Amino acid sequence: MRINKSKSITNWGLYPSIKTNEYIPQSIDEYKEAISSSNKLIARGNGRCYGDASFQNDVISTKKWNKFIDFDRDRGFIEVEAGVLLSDILEASVPAGYFITVTPGTKFITVGGAIASDVHGKNHHVDGCFSEHLVYFDLMIESGEIVRCSRNDNPELFWSTIGGMGLTGVILSARFLLKKIETAYIRNEAIQAKNLDEIFKLFEESESWTYTVAWLDCLQKGDSLGKSIMLRGEHATLDEVSENIKKNPLKIKKKPKLNIPFFFPNFALNPLSIKVFNWLYFNKQLKKHVKNYVDYDQFFYPLDMVHNWNRIYGKNGFIQYQFVIPKNNGLEGMREILKTIADSGNGSFLVVLKLFGESNSKAYNSFPQPGYTLALDFKVNKGLKKLIEKLDEIVERNGGRIYRTKDAMSKPSLTNYLKNVDSTKFESIQNERINRFKKQ
Amino acid sequence: MIVLGSNSDISLAFIEKVLKEGQRFPMMYLFTSNVDKTMKLANHIEAKYDQKCEIIEFDLTKKNNYQTIEHIDSDLLFCASGFLGKNTEEGLYDIENTMKIVEINYSKLIFLINFFAKKMEAKGSGTIIALSSVAGERGRQSNFIYGSAKAGFTAYLAGLRNYLFHKKVHVMTVIPGFMDTEMTADIETPKPLTAQPDQAADIIYKAYKKKRNIVYVTFVWWGIMMIIRNIPEFIFKKLKM
Numbered sequence: 001m002r003i004n005k006s007k008s009i010t011n012w013g014l015y016p017s018i019k020t021n022e023y024i025p026q027s028i029d030e031y032k033e034a035i036s037s038s039n040k041l042i043a044r045g046n047g048r049c050y051g052d053a054s055f056q057n058d059v060i061s062t063k064k065w066n067k068f069i070d071f072d073r074d075r076g077f078i079e080v081e082a083g084v085l086l087s088d089i090l091e092a093s094v095p096a097g098y099f100i101t102v103t104p105g106t107k108f109i110t111v112g113g114a115i116a117s118d119v120h121g122k123n124h125h126v127d128g129c130f131s132e133h134l135v136y137f138d139l140m141i142e143s144g145e146i147v148r149c150s151r152n153d154n155p156e157l158f159w160s161t162i163g164g165m166g167l168t169g170v171i172l173s174a175r176f177l178l179k180k181i182e183t184a185y186i187r188n189e190a191i192q193a194k195n196l197d198e199i200f201k202l203f204e205e206s207e208s209w210t211y212t213v214a215w216l217d218c219l220q221k222g223d224s225l226g227k228s229i230m231l232r233g234e235h236a237t238l239d240e241v242s243e244n245i246k247k248n249p250l251k252i253k254k255k256p257k258l259n260i261p262f263f264f265p266n267f268a269l270n271p272l273s274i275k276v277f278n279w280l281y282f283n284k285q286l287k288k289h290v291k292n293y294v295d296y297d298q299f300f301y302p303l304d305m306v307h308n309w310n311r312i313y314g315k316n317g318f319i320q321y322q323f324v325i326p327k328n329n330g331l332e333g334m335r336e337i338l339k340t341i342a343d344s345g346n347g348s349f350l351v352v353l354k355l356f357g358e359s360n361s362k363a364y365n366s367f368p369q370p371g372y373t374l375a376l377d378f379k380v381n382k383g384l385k386k387l388i389e390k391l392d393e394i395v396e397r398n399g400g401r402i403y404r405t406k407d408a409m410s411k412p413s414l415t416n417y418l419k420n421v422d423s424t425k426f427e428s429i430q431n432e433r434i435n436r437f438k439k440q
Numbered sequence: 441m442i443v444l445g446s447n448s449d450i451s452l453a454f455i456e457k458v459l460k461e462g463q464r465f466p467m468m469y470l471f472t473s474n475v476d477k478t479m480k481l482a483n484h485i486e487a488k489y490d491q492k493c494e495i496i497e498f499d500l501t502k503k504n505n506y507q508t509i510e511h512i513d514s515d516l517l518f519c520a521s522g523f524l525g526k527n528t529e530e531g532l533y534d535i536e537n538t539m540k541i542v543e544i545n546y547s548k549l550i551f552l553i554n555f556f557a558k559k560m561e562a563k564g565s566g567t568i569i570a571l572s573s574v575a576g577e578r579g580r581q582s583n584f585i586y587g588s589a590k591a592g593f594t595a596y597l598a599g600l601r602n603y604l605f606h607k608k609v610h611v612m613t614v615i616p617g618f619m620d621t622e623m624t625a626d627i628e629t630p631k632p633l634t635a636q637p638d639q640a641a642d643i644i645y646k647a648y649k650k651k652r653n654i655v656y657v658t659f660v661w662w663g664i665m666m667i668i669r670n671i672p673e674f675i676f677k678k679l680k681m
Contacts, residue, residue: 067480068487079487091460092488 001030009059012310013050014317015380015408018429024061031170032144034060035425042428043170045083045110049117050320051408053165055429060170062112068092069173077135079175082112087304089178090296095250098178099235099296101133105352107301112171117405118163118366122211122233122300125357129366130176131162137174142425146172160420163365165404167421167431183249185236186211186299190290192282196226196338200331200372203355206232211299216351217278218376219271221342225335228353229282233299241293252295259307266314269379274347303350312349313379319408321391322375324356325400330372333398337374337391344387348376365418367403375406385409404430412437442514442556444549445521446470446478446495449621450571453641454518459489461645467492469512471521471552473499500548501540506555515563517556519570521549527583538585545589550596557600560609568604568611569648570597577615577665580681601653613654614644617661633660 004022023034023041035041041058062083069079073096078089086100087107093099104119113119115137118129127133136150139161147169149158161168193199199214206212209232216228238249303309310318325333341347352375356368378384392411395402402414412434421431441458443451455468468491472478475497482493496509500521523544531537543549553568560566575583576590594613601611618634635643640657647655656662671679 067484069483071487071490073490088488092490096490 001025001033009044009047009055010317011050011052011054012048013319013406013408014310014313014315015319016052016055016317018052018055018057020056021058022061023058024064026064028146028172031060031140031172035140035142035144035170038425040425040427042426043082043112043116043166045113046085046108048106048109049113050406052430052433053117053405053407053428054113056427062110062170065172070175071096076178076180077175078178079173080111081173082115082137082171083110085110086114093178094181094184094252094296097181097250099181101177101179102127102130103300105301106304108304111174112166115162115171115174116164116166118363119405120356120366120368122213122231122354124368125207125212125355126210128357128360129163129363129368131363131366132360133177134162135175135177137161138172139169140172141169142423156420159362160365162363163367164418164421165365165428165431167418167423167426167428169423169426179235181235181250182238183236183241183245184252184296185241185245185249185293186233186296187236187240188231188233188292188294188299190285191230191232192285192288193226193228193230195220195224196331196335199226199228199230199353202230206230210234212355214353215281216338216353216374217282218338218341218351219275219278219345219347221339225338225342227282229285231299233294236293245293252297255297255305257307258305260309260311262311263315264312266316269313271345271347274349277349278347313377316380318377318379319384319388320375320377320406321388321410322373322403322406323391323395323400323414324367324369324371324373324403325395325398326369326371327355329398329400333394333400334372334374336394340390340394341376341387344383344390346378346381346383346387348378350377351375365421367401367405369401371400373403375403441465442469442471442512442517444471444498444517444519444552445571446472446481447474448520448522448571449637450616450619450640450644451518451520452481453637454520454569454644455485456489457638457641457645458516459485459491464489464491465514465516467494467514469494469496469514471496471498473497473501498552500544500552504548504552509555512556513559514556515560515566517553517560517566517568517570519549519553519568521545521552522571522573523586524583525586528581528585532585541585542589545586546592546596547589549593553596553600557604557609561604561607564608566609567648567651568597568600568609569614569644570612571614571616572597574615574617574661574665578668578676582681610651612648612652614647614657615654615661615665616640616657617664619657633658633664 002024006019007022010017025031025034038058042056044054044059045062065081065083067081071078076098102121114130118131120129139147211233214228214230220227354373359368402410404415407415470478478495485491525541526537572594573590575587576594597613620634620636635658643657
């Protein structure tokens with residue numbers, strides 16, 4: 001088996017970084033060998049989580065475990081190994097008329113990671129999390145035994161692994177259900193909102209839409225606090241698309257990929273440049289309400305088009321901060337948080353607001369809860385820890401919590417919600433950090 | 441499409457590249473000496489690309505029955521069949537090792553390629569893409585049994601290209617340098633000179649579409665081999681390469 005000794009790794013935020021021994025198994029026997037030869041390890045897929053979620057001194061990479069097992073083109077069931085990327089699935093499924101039912105904002109995550117984080121998407125209020133559409137998965141536990149987990153087979157292990165951050169074992173493969181589509185296009189509406197009141201109202205009004213999300217300008221203050229653009233969408237049917245698309249409804253044009261070839265220097269990102277970016281972003285649309293058709297890549301994965309976009313934050317990297325706060329505290333809590341960020345001047349390009357729907361009480365380790373969730377990028381700098389402390393305090397006071405998949409430095413009491421995942425062997429540095437706090 | 445050496449990482453990468461570009465075949469014939477491993481691959485190709493596969497067990501080191509493959513025919517043959525064997529110090533006087541290297545990389549392999557070349561010649565169309573090696577460009581002390589088999593193979597391909605050109609069949613020789621594959625998993629290779637299977641597949645695919653004759657994966661190897669080929673023998677023999 002290939003082992004990369006003391007390899008430097010970072011997750012997508014480039015912060016923090018760690019030296020690790022990377023085991024790359026290619027057979028079941030090699031998986032067993034890797035697990036038995038390490039005292040403590042964690043599975044790692046494509047490294048698209050943030051912070052220290054997939055870090056350990058030994059990591060077991062699922063990247064080479066990337067084969068399809070079955071694709072039932074009549075009913076939409078697909079079974080793949082855990083290292084298969086969502087992008088690989090879309091490549092095969094879209095031409096066959098199927099879409100991934102729940103997808104996050106990047107298609108470059110593995111299926112194993114999607115289960116371990118129980119990812120959510122723009123349709124959480126309609127379709128729930130990734131696990132909602134999961135039939136079963138195979139998990140290799142500490143002993144090297146492979147356990148099939150579903151709602152009926154080993155349900156305790158099934159539910160604790162979902163959103164369980166890899167702390168129960170290594171997911172080897174999974175079977176799940178895809179969603180039927182008629183075209184590869186989305187009927188899209190973009191609506192400008194002047195402030196937080198307006199965008200919240202828009203979310204309430206858009207509940208019947210399958211996909212809703214808002215991009216927010218976090219440097220606005222006063223009456224403009226919460227200035228944003230709501231994006232809502234539906235899979236376009238064959239009847240509604242143009243004649244041109246009808247000829248080849250499940251195919252999208254190949255787009256040239258942009259690339260960030262090097263790390264941006266530290267001064268490139270500052271309050272002014274972010275203001276300019278936000279101004280451009282919010283004023284690219286002249287009308288208040290735009291309706292059009294866009295392909296699924298543009299709608300779901302706009303950032304995937306820019307290779308290595310994480311480099312714009314410079315070598316020190318950035319963190320993603322995503323929290324959820326209950327709906328009844330939503331408006332006031334959010335106002336306080338946005339005000340704190342705007343006052344700090346520590347702005348972010350990528351601010352995504354979303355209204356979560358009901359959560360599945362059985363998936364007790366999943367992050368989403370009914371309420372508002374906000375995700376932001378913050379460049380790592382001296383003042384960041386202070387800002388995070390302030391934000392954490394507001395989130396906690398409003399009964400919210402933090403998404404572990406993106407956590408790097410939040411208060412452990414906000415990420416300390418996992419149950420039934422205690423394993424002596426499968427352990428991440430993140431979990432150790434959170435547990436240390438528990439014991440204090 | 442006919443694939444010889446189906447379990448090679450480059451084979452899979454190239455198969456995926458061709459299928460991703462939208463090409464489909466009545467059947468994908470996967471030649472292998474390790475059926476179990478190829479089963480997983482065939483399954484993957486069928487599930488992901490809806491491309492039917494037939495696995496053909498064919499071990500070049502054993503007696504081969506060509507009647508069992510009489511039904512196989514395609515316009516595209518991809519050959520990544522190869523065996524590195526032990527290096528000179530361990531394997532030079534090891535008869536079994538030497539035989540295996542020569543059979544898999546050259547002597548038995550060219551029968552198999554000839555078998556399909558004949559069919560293509562009869563039809564007057566087709567493409568043969570075969571992987572040789574930089575090791576075949578000049579005999580070096582480190583692994584010259586492998587190198588000599590590859591040298592023979594390169595010469596065979598060149599001759600075959602010349603012969604089949606007049607019959608409207610194209611033969612392309614691929615010369616990979618260090619590859620990040622299972623074959624080299626235990627060898628430390630310098631990173632800038634080492635290509636990933638996907639990268640190689642892209643280069644090979646482009647060359648196949650352009651009907652190139654000889655293609656180096658990656659280009660830097662063309663330069664390196666140019667130098668190595670041109671070192672005078674009286675100096676070369678003193679080097680430890």
